[in-house]
Each structure stands twice: as structure tokens, then as C-alpha cells.
Amino acid sequence: MNDILLMMVIPFIVACILLVVKNDRARGPISYIGAALIIATSIWVAWNYHGDPQTFEVSGESIDLLMFAIEAILGLVIIYLGIKHKKPIASVLGLVQLVMSVCFEFVFKEGIEVENGLYIDDLSIVMILIIGIIGSLICVYAVGYMRDFQEHHADEKDRRRWFFFLLFVFLSAMYGVVLSNNLVWMFFFWEITTLCSFALIGFTRTEEAVNNSFRQLILNLIGGIAFLAALILLADQEGFLALDRLLATPDALVADWLLVAVMLMALAGIVKSAQMPFHTWLLGAMVAPTPTSALLHSSTMVKAGVFMLLKLSPLLYGNIGGDMVMAVGGLTFLLASMAAISQSNAKRVLAYSTIANLGLIVACAGVGTPEAAWAGVMLMVFHAITKSLLFLCVGTAEHHIGSRNIEDMDGLFARMPKLALIMMLGIAAMFLVPFGMLISKWAALTAFVDTEEAMSVILVACIAFGSAVTGFYWTKWLGKLACVVRDAKDIEDTVRPQEWTVLGSLAALVVIVCLGYPLLSDWLVVPWMDIAFFPEHADLALMETNNLYLLLIMLVALVLIFVPFFGRSKTKEVPNYMSGVNIDDLSYTGSMGAPVNVTLRNWYMEDWFGEDRIRKVGEAVTAVVIVACIVLACGGWLR
Template sequence: MNWRLNICFISFISLFIMSLSNLVLGMYFYLLDIILFIEWELVSLNSMNVVMTLLLDWMSLIFMGFVLFISSMVIFYSHNYMEGDPFISRFILLVLMFVLSMMFLIISPNLISILLGWDGLGLISYLLVIYYQNFKSYSAGMLTVLSNRLGDVAFLLGIAWMLNYGSWNYIFYMNYMFNDLEGLMIICLMTFAAMTKSAQIPFSSWLPAAMAAPTPVSSLVHSSTLVTAGVYLMIRFNCLLMNSGLGKWLLLLGGMTMFMSGMGANYEFDLKKIIALSTLSQLGLMMSILSMGYPELAFFHLLTHALFKALLFMCAGVIIHNLGDCQDIRFMGSLTMFFPLTSVCFMVSNLALCGFPFLAGFYSKDLILEMCLLSNLNMISFFFYFFSTGLTACYTFRLIYYSMCGSFNYSSCNSIMDESWYMLKGMLCMVIMGVVGGSMLSWVLFKNPSMICLPLFYKMLALMVSLMGGLFGYQLSIYYYSSIILSLKLLFVSSFLGSMWFMPFLSTRGVYIYPLYSGNSFLKSFDQGWCEYFGAQGLYSMFKNTTIFVQGYQNNFLKSYLLLFFIWMSFLIFIC
């Protein structure tokens, strides 16, 4: 066990020190408005130069600091969670490669080096999703990798279109892409790639399926790495997005993603899938506010969401770990009696997700909703923003009711207690950041505070919506059995809302399985059928039979000649 402790501890210390240095550097760069553009020439051969470019500004440094901080806590947490795994060193190395791929994506102003991190995230996420090596993991991994490959194709096409500008350093050409066909094509392809990576509609079905990965991986993926890569890419391309007219479509799709995932989470009973759908809802919120032209606000919510969502998955992992891998919230209840410290962390992260005042999520979500009230929004977008915020509180209080209140419903006798000190220490560090991280970031990122003047009703509307949503979720949980009877009357509606608008079925059957079946039939009938009959195999059979006939005729030449002679003579005699 000592070598396992060493590899976890060394990785934790290294990542934690790098995260602190990056955070301090990011604040220094932001206050003094410093941007470093570093070019490192790797290979110079005749007229060909292979150059690695790095962009270090306040946004990339602060984001790297948060990614490294959360990764260090996840690795420290994994020492207890993965203690039964004989290959924990392989797991830690995969997590470190995952973080390294995200680093490449964050600091690259070059589409080629971004692709290195982009594809690295896709490949290593597939390896981590199938880590447990069962049928469910393989299916989820295939759905994940196929959905992300669609975005990778768009990214490769965007790299090809960038050749029209003579370089892949997109950061230099932002001011020249506004009115060009090439610029419009590039932003369309980058938006498509970001939608697949951040699981926006209609590519949302892979995100809950990726819960087949170990919980520490889910904590890392859903907070700061894989799903935030698309949001970060759109933050970098935001000026092109706002000038291309795609912002309106992205606003609609982000609002639909928020609404769909919020409704689906209220029908779900799998603990990890509820949290995954809440991530999907927050990603829709980030994309929506980004499409309205507030990239700094989207980045602010990205960072605060990373803090409490990583903590939420860590708490869920402790509960699942102690309940013998049970994830159904109907078998939980009264967990505060068994997990007092874990329950405190779980409640703090859930309240931060709801936007409870003065926690991390409050500073970003309240500011987003107030900016929406100041903006010129139509009723559909207004409904998506505020109703989805109410749904967030609704499924959060439903989750709290099922897991923390009531009677304990687990069937077997387990030793359930807060005994995993490595996991608890990692969670307590995240709790501190979940409480004070939002206020610290608001002080640092917005050095010129702005006053948002609204009527009292509008000012209190965000808090009122959250309180009403929480009350409704609590009441819905109490009267669950009557809601079952109601759902039987509205079976199609409840099936539609509870299954993410049938998107998993459409993604697996309609997009992947049926085309693969049709491709298999086409391969059998055409490529291995008619093409072979009239092509290589047909010609081979014809030449083979002809050769056999000619060779037999040559080997039996005298016999054949005498036979033909007697037949010919008999024919002549008969005629005569």
C-alpha cells in the first residue's frame, strides 16, 4: 500500500503547488493586463518550421489553476475511493494525462495544438469511461466517443479552412474574420464542435451515459475538464460568434438544454445521473449567457460551477462507496445520521448549485439572471432562464429529501460511517472553496464593480424562483405515490420528459445503430456481394474454370482427338 500512497501523494503535491502558482500568476496578469505569447521552435528543416505556441493570459492561467486544484483534490480523494483497484497507478496516470490534455487546450492559440488536447480529451475520456470493463461501460464509452468524433470532424474541417489565412494561429485573425466566408465557416464549425463536446441539444445523450466511469473521474470531467472544453472554446471565439448571427441559435439551443435536463432530473432516481443532468443544465446556462455576449460572466460561472460540482460528485462517491455501490436514491434516507461530515459537504454543494445567498453559485447565477433582466430578451428565453433555475432548486431539494430525510431504506447491514479520512480531507478543502470561492472570484475578476438597478420585484425574482422551485420539489417528493398515479395517466408525457426527450434512443438507435446495421447490409450485399461476383472473385472463378478446362484438354489431347475423330466419322457415315 505504501507505493500507492506515494504515487497519489506525489501527484497531489505537484498539482496543488502548480495550481497555487497559476492562480497567483493569473491574478497578477489580470491586474497588470499582461499577455505572454510564447513560440517554441521544435523542428527546423530547410524551409519547414514546426513551432509550438503558448498563450498565457489571465483567463488561461486562472482556469489552469482551477483545473489543477480540482485535479489535486480528486487524486487525493482517489487514494481511498480506488483502494481496492490493483492497478491504481494506471488510473492515476490516466487522470494525469487527462489533465495534461486539458492544459494543451487551455494555453493553445493554435488550432493544431488545440486539436492535440481536444483529441487527447476524447481518447482518454473513452479509456476512463470503460475503466470498469463491463457491458454498460463499453456501451457508454462507445456512445461518448462517437458523439465526440462528430465534433472532431468539424474541428478538422475548421483547421482546413484556416489554411485560407496562411496560419493556424486563430488569435491573430479575429479582426479579419468578421465579413469573410472563411470566417463564417470557421465559427460554424467551431460552434458545432463545442456543442458536441459540451453536450448541447441534440448531442446531450452521452453525458449521463458517461457516468459509467469511476466517480473521481466524473468529478473531474463534470467540473473543469471535458465538458467545459466546448464552453472555453466558445469564450475564445466569442467575438466571431456575436458577429456571425449564430448567437441567437445558440441561445435557443442552450435554453432548450437547460429546460430538458432540468425536467429529466426530476424524473431520475440514479444519484450520479441526477448530478450529471444538473451539469448539463449548467452547461446550457453557460452557453446561453455566452451567446448573449457576456464571455467574462460565462467564465465566472464556469469557475464557480467547477468548485461546487466537483464537491457534489465527491460527496456522491462517498455515499455510493459506503452503500455497496448502490446509486438509487430510493434506497437511501436519513444519511445525516451516518455521514454527518459528508452530509454537511453535500448540503453546501447542493445549496451552492441552487444559488443560495453568499455561497459560490450565488454570485454567478444571480448576476447572470440580473443581466438577463437587463437585456432585451423575448419571452421564450426569459422562460428558459427562470423556469430552469426553478427546476434546479426543484430537483436539488428532491435529492436532499430522498437522501438526507425520512427513514433509512437500505436493505442490507453495512458499516456506514465517515471513516475515509482521505476523502473527507479532500472534500473539506473543496467546501472552503465552495463557500468563499465565489466572492473571491467576484472581487478579482470584476475590478470595476457595476451597479445593477432593478425594481424590487425583479431584484428578488431569482431568489423567489429558487425558493418556489425548492418548495415544489419537496412537495413532489412527499406526494410521490400520487404523482405515480398521475404519471400513469400521462404516460407518454412522463416518458418523454423523463428520458431526455427520447434523445438516448434517437442517438443510439437512429444515429449510430441503424446506420451501422445498414452499412453492414450494404457491405454484405454490395462490397462483398455483387462487386465480388462481377469483380475480383468472379474473374478469378472464370479464369480458374477456363484454365482447368484448357489444361485438361491439353493433358488428354490424343484421347480427345480420337474421340472427336470417331464422332465426326460416325456423323459422316450416318449422313452418307
């Protein structure tokens, strides 16, 4: 057990060191060593404990009190910041939460002991690997990126110590979320992740950043309050606060107050995983420096939300809570994918794609069958790797071409060939066969059809239309990158070595994890499901192994097909056809003898898929679904 505690503490220690070290030269090596240690310990723990779920006896009055004290102080800080920045809603919600946690601590929690404070199982191990490996790679990337960032913002005060402190604390808090068996501890770490991302989003302290950080805070405080309400219900009605006891409840008994508690926890998960109607906080998070976005989108924050939902998944089988989660996830997948079409800002496209893919994972969790949860976990893994890769690619491109607009990435293939190839790999991995995301989506579709309930019709429609839309917005971006411009200047040699290392490692991970798909399933995901789900719905009909092998062959073919195109060729290169005499690739002499410039823009279909329109529809529908489901559940309980 000590190795697990060590793993949880290391990022925190590194964070504290980085907070006091002022020298930028020293920051690099400390971060690298820290990241190496985090990766090593996470792999060590995964290797030691996989297939061997257990709980650990950790408890103590003093730990509880310390956590409560920190929480109370942070609550007061929220109230103060809300007043200082004239955000009364944040202060009010902060106050509500503070009052609730005081009541909880001194009234409801009295006499309830959780002996086994920590646990580990295979789902936690999947999360540990995501947090440890991808999270620390992003921290390494941040070292190089933040140097550029500081150069670009030379007139501002250097607050990078604070930035790196937050990054590493975030990793510790995430470990806490996925390893706490004591729900009160889990809530503590849950709130720490909210506050870390609040501080990271507001890092640049511009007006926009402050506004967006408060939006994040307000929405996530709603989730936090729902979580706390669930804890109060659990403590008051049944008198336990241990996650393993909650999950051991047979699903037939998930009714009345327990159903309401589970739904409140699911609501907290929905907020954290940026599902509609709460999705705007993740879009606002784009103002932060790129490593922040990469971290929030791939390995931390939103993954805590889907982790919670996947954990609760067995309790959501065949009840109204499951319906709520499925409907919110499915609709978010469809609508967020549509909204992505209208965006030309690369980071916003990525943000909408994150929201959409998380929607799919959320819908998988809501089904409550092991088959669907399997697809959900797989989606989570592949999404984490691919999305971090894409964010970091966009960050590097932005520092070199001076824009994060997809229209400005025209001909990136000629200007930054290596980066463009990595980015194209990332995009292909998001939506094309034979990469992991698509395979998992396929499994999700099968799982949805297999439930054969009314909800499955809605989910099938969402996935059929949503996938078509997904193909559209990715392919048009891919096309922009693929465009070949002659005589373009290569501007790639100023990319920092840390960035190349991290981008290369993540690109390699995309391919390796695809190749290791069956192993990942056999070692970690299936063992977790065998224990987590009740045997009566464990009619596990996973993907046929034949198909998996076929996909591996396709992956190899996709690589080998490059070979004959290397080397010299007799083909003559000639200019494009432009209905006139070409001047260069993007202008020609027209019929009247005047030079004509060609500009090419992608389709954004603002009238149909405009952001505001989609947001209004999405917020209204999902809000009604959530409120109606919770009211129905409460009605069922009180009756």
C-alpha cells in the same frame, strides 16, 4: 515561460511514474506529492501571470511531427478498436478523421507557420486554477476510493495503474487545450482529452461500459471532425492557424467562410460540453468509477467545451453562429433540468444538472457581450467546485450505503451526519442564494434581457421555467437527506481519510470562493473581458457592488443562525403523528390492529418529465437548429 512548460509537464511525468509503479502503498504518496506539485505550480503560474496576458515563441517542425505521429497512431488504434468491438461507426469516423488530418498535414498546412505556439491570459488562468486545484484533489480522492473499488471488485484484474495514468495525463492535456495558441496543437490536446475519457469510461470493461465509451467516442469524433474542418477552412482560405489572430478579427468581418469556420469550432465545443443533441455521452459516462465522473463533469472534458465557446464568444456577437449557440444552450438548460426531475439515480441527477448548467454557460457565450461572458465564466468556476464536491459525496455514500439511489439516502443525516451536511451544502450551493451559482445565474438573466433581441425572449423563457424546475429536483433531494430517523446507526467512521480531506477542502472552497466573489471578478474575469471583447460592446454594467456586499452578509447570517441551536434545550422529543399507535418511526399499528409499514417516495413525474420523452424532443429540436444555422451560414458564404 519555463514555469508554464513545467506546469504542463508535471502531471504527465507523474502519470508515467504511476504507470510503472505496481505497489499500491507507493501509489498514495506519489499521487499526493504529484497533486501538491500540480496545485503549487498552478497557483504559482496564476500569481505570476494574472493581469499580464502574453504569447510565447514556441514552435518547431519536430513538435508538429511528433504530434501528428501520435495522432495518426491513435487514429489507427480507434479504427482497430472499432473493428474489434464491432462498432463500425467508430471505425468509419476514425478513418475519416485520419484521412482529413493527413490531408491537412501535407496539403493545407504547408507553409503556414505559427511562431507563438503558447499563450496565457486571464481566462486561461481561471481554467488553470480549476484544472490544477480541483483536478488534483479528485486524483487524491481517487487513491482512497479505488482501494474500496478494488475490494468491491476483488475478482477482477487490478488495472489501477492504468486508471491513475489516465487521470494525470488528462490534466496535462487540459493544460494543453487552454494554453495552446497554435490551433493545431489545441486540436491535438483536444483529441487527447477525448481519448482519455474514452479509456476512463470503458475502464471496467463490462459490456455497458464498452458501449458507453464508444458512444462517447463516436459523438466526440463528430466534434473532432468539425474542429478539423474548421482548421482546414482557416488554413485554406486565410492561411493562418493562430488563435490570437482568429480572435483579433473585428466582428463585422466574421462572415462568409470565417463565420462557417467559427461555427464549426463552436459545434466542436457544443459536443464536448455535452449539449443536446450530443448529451447522451455524458450520461453514459456514469458507468465509470466516481472519480472519473467527477473529473469529466467538473474540471476537465466538458469544461474544455465551454472554454472553447467562451473564447469564441466575442466572434459570436450578433450573428447566426451566436443564435445557434444561444438556442442550443438555452434549450439544453430547460430540457435537461426537466429530465433531472424523473431521475432517482443520484449520479444521473448530477449528470443532467451538469448538462443543464453547461447549457446556461453555452447560452452566455452565444450572446457575445462581455456582461454575458462574465456570468458564463463565473458559472463555470462555481459549477466546477460544487459539482466535484457533489460527485465525490455521492461516491462515498455509495460505498457505505451500497446504493446511489436517492431513495436509499433517506435519513442520511442520521446515518452519516458529516457527509450529509457536506452534501446539503453542495446542493444548496447549486441553486440557493447567497451561493455563487445562483448569483451567476442572476447575472446571466440580466445579460440575456439586456440584448433585447428576439433570442432574448426565448432565453428568458428558458431560464424562468428552467430555474423553477431546478428548484424542484434539488429540494426534493435535499429533503430526503434532511430526514431525521431516530436510533439510526452511525456508519461514517470507515470513510477513508483521503476522502475526508478532499471533501472538506472542496466544501471549504465552495464557501471561500463565494466570499471571494468580488475579488475573483476584479482580478481575473474583468481584466480578461477588457482585452478579449471589442470596446464598442463593452458597456459593462455588472452586478451592483451593494448587492454583492448584501450577499456576503447573507452568507454570514446563514452560518451564524446555527449558533443558538447548539447546546441543551428543554424541548421534549415525541414520536410523529401516524394515524395510529406508533411502533417506530416508520410503522404503526393501524385501526384494525395490524402493523402498517410506511414507505415514503419522492415525486418523479415520469409521465411528464420522463427521460425518453425529453430526449426525443431535445434531440429533434436542437439538431434542427444546428443544421439549419450551419446551412444558412454556408448558403450565405457560397452566395
